[in-house]
Amino acid sequence: MDYLLRVVLAQFFLLAFIMKVRSLHNFRLEISSYNVIPSYLIAIASYLIIFVEIGIIISFVFDLFSFWKQIVCLFMLVIFNLLTWKKNKETKKSACSCFGNLSFLNRYPIRRNIVLLIITFATLFFPESKTSFFFNFHVILFLIWLSLLIILVSEKREVQKTNAA
Numbered sequence: 001m002d003y004l005l006r007v008v009l010a011q012f013f014l015l016a017f018i019m020k021v022r023s024l025h026n027f028r029l030e031i032s033s034y035n036v037i038p039s040y041l042i043a044i045a046s047y048l049i050i051f052v053e054i055g056i057i058i059s060f061v062f063d064l065f066s067f068w069k070q071i072v073c074l075f076m077l078v079i080f081n082l083l084t085w086k087k088n089k090e091t092k093k094s095a096c097s098c099f100g101n102l103s104f105l106n107r108y109p110i111r112r113n114i115v116l117l118i119i120t121f122a123t124l125f126f127p128e129s130k131t132s133f134f135f136n137f138h139v140i141l142f143l144i145w146l147s148l149l150i151i152l153v154s155e156k157r158e159v160q161k162t163n164a165a
Contacts, residue, residue, distance in 0.1 A: 002126035005119050006060040007139060009073065012116060013060075014147050015105065016098055017053045020046070030096070034083050052076065061143070062136045063128055073120045081113045 020027040028046050031037070037045055052072065059069035084096055088110070096109040105112065131139075 001129075002123055003063075003129040003131060005123045005126070006063065007143070009116065009119055009123070010057045010060040011143050011146065012105075013053050013056045013073075014143050015150065017050060017057065018147055018151065019098075020050055020053070030098070034087050036083060036086075049076075057140075057143075061139050062133070063131070067124060070120050070124050074117060077113045077117045077120065081110055081117075084109045084113070 024046060028042050031042050031045055031049075032039065056069060056073050056076075059065045060073075080098070087093075087096075098105070098109060
């Protein structure tokens, strides 16, 4: 059960990572819209978040860094939730663009992050399951494939909506 939960978390962070890298400019605009860091630090913050997300993905799939991966993940999700709550309160919008064009993951960011917080917290209480490097490598490849499939299906739906309008 521990491994399944870690893979689910890795999948969410992988989707977020891919979408942020694909549209780095939009991600920086999103960071800027929170009005919490000076504009000259936005590029550094964007790279830092992307770097931490890839670290979370790798550490959850390969079960690295003991409980520290959960601590970092919990910290990031709490910060994201607080910032999203602050922004939603100021703008009266309850969405984010954390997942780029994957609108179904952007609709309820606070609820989504609470679910991810619960899953992350739960992984602290399951015994760690040991898997081989070879198996974990295949899991990473599968997650990349699944992420690309999700992105392609989502983009196809967006094109169909645009063409229907």
